[in-house]
Amino acid sequence: MIKAEVPGKKTFLNVLCSVLIALYANCALAEARSNTQVLAAGANQRILSKSAVERVAILQGLDKITARVSVINAPVGTQVRLGALEIIVRRCDKRPPTETPEITAYLEIRENRQEEQAVQLFAGWMFASSPAASAMEHPVYDLWVVDCKNVSSSSLDSSTGKVDE
DSSP: OOOOOOOOHHHHHHHHHHHHHHHHHHHHHHHHHHTEEEEEETTEEEEEEGGGEEEEEEEEEEETTTTEEEEEEEETTOEEEETTEEEEEEEEEEOOTTSOOOEEEEEEEEEOOTTSOOEEEEEEEEESSOGGGGOOOOSSEEEEEEEEEEEEGGGEETTTTEEOO
16 A cells, blocks of 8 residues: 655645745845836946936927927926926826826926916826817917836936937
């Protein structure tokens, strides 16, 4: 008669503990990876911390008088200008590729008028997929959200709002 070995409680607990430790290690590794970003530049690689990477909203503005369209790279929390408008992006979100595409940004827009205090024109969410759903109404300017990107601080020129690509 052959006896089949049945794993005991100790073996089961050892396997369970090994699996839990492996899962914990994978979670810690994923968290560490999310706190850094590797930027490849040819053979050289730099590791930047998240603080060196800024979230930038890509906006487009239309001057209705001159018919000039401007692309504005607005870092979150930084004031940028479009003519007499002061624009501050408070938040910029982009859904992951596995979900329905949507880009949203929370904007605060003020207009500087001569010899008057700045007037709040708009404060709210704008949606790239439907700009008319929450639009800023202005007789001279139209503004809409195009994209949200993570950009390294070194590639963002804060004086012009341009991004080196």
